[in-house]
Amino acid sequence: MFEAPAPATVDRMLAAQRHAADQFGLRATGRRVWGYRSRTLSSAAGPHWLRVVCAEAGTEGGTLWNGPSTSRTLPASVPRPDLFRIQDWTTERYAYRAELYALAPDPMVSPRPVLDEDPGLPETWWKEMLAALDALADVLPPADRETVREEYLLRVIPEFTGHPVDDVTWSTAHGDLHYGKVTRGPHILDWEGWGRAPYGYDAATLYVYALLAPEAAARIRTELAPVLDRPEAHTGPLTVCAQVLQAQDRVDFYAELSGPVREHLAHL
Known part of the structure; x- marks a missing residue:
């Protein structure tokens, strides 16, 4: 979604992703998807989707951090991939959260937030x-x-x-x-x-x-x-x-x- 960050941040987030995948007994594969300001890194992991969130240690928590976990209470009539597991850990400088989702069975409507042409949705x-x-x-x-x-x-x-x-x-x-x-x-x-x-x-x-x-x-x-x-x-x-x-x-x-x-x- 967003461009890859500086090499040091790439290395740190990839290490966090590998750690998360190991905890879940999986291996992250496929295209890397970076979030806004590189605070998230996501990719497929076998039949799942693995999302890793990062914050400076001591600043984790709050609305954005807990949004996915609290969304589990939303009704089933709001279609979204199931969130199966959450794993938290902290290093000296950073806090991390790994979220393991069902892999959405269909492609995204667009590779970027805005439409450049009619997507032909029925x-x-x-x-x-x-x-x-x-x-x-x-x-x-x-x-x-x-x-x-x-x-x-x-x-x-x-x-x-x-x-x-x-x-x-x-x-x-x-x-x-x-x-x-x-x-x-x-x-x-x-x-x-x-x-x-x-x-x-x-x-x-x-x-x-x-x-x-x-x-x-x-x-x-x-x-x-x-x-x-x-x-x-x-x-x-x-x-x-x-x-x-x-x-x-x-x-x-x-x-x-x-x-x-x-x-x-x-x-x-």
Whole structure:
């Protein structure tokens, strides 16, 4: 997903991955998938998927660290690979967590978060995704699981979109539902950031991240209309647009999206 880090970090994370694989009696194989700022390293391990998370010793824990483990409580109607085992260990400088998942049986929708062309997903895929989003929205998350904080959106939406923030309807969201984290099953991956967010936040992410492919975006907007056309979904898209514009100088694909996002905001 992201580029490999500096060689010293690569060596350290690969050593951690080997240690995790040994603990599970497996061997990591296949393509390495690096996470944001190289805090995670994932790859296939036999019939499983092995994900290793790293933090500086003493800073582990919290929302992102515990997201996957707490997501085990989500209903089965939210399709995701099973998380079988978790193994924690600490060195002098770093804390690590290894998570062993079922290997998703189908490929990713896109090799990167945004769409460059129509992925050709069938109508049944969108119906299943909408059902999953509805089931997730009905979940009452733990009090400490906040994907988007109210103080944040009250600040960034007016600053970066020029729109006021009306009454916000809150629900539960995956929190990072882009095309590099959903398969053609569909199965939804990487639950570290799930929690409370404005209603429609996930659906808005899928729509906004398709704006580089206008024909695909138009179709996706139609498929997601049961969520996005609801009055309470107004804040979700504004939040996603504000996040894109706020981070366009430090996230490459946000920079690509910034022009289409401004055009989208101009038509709201």
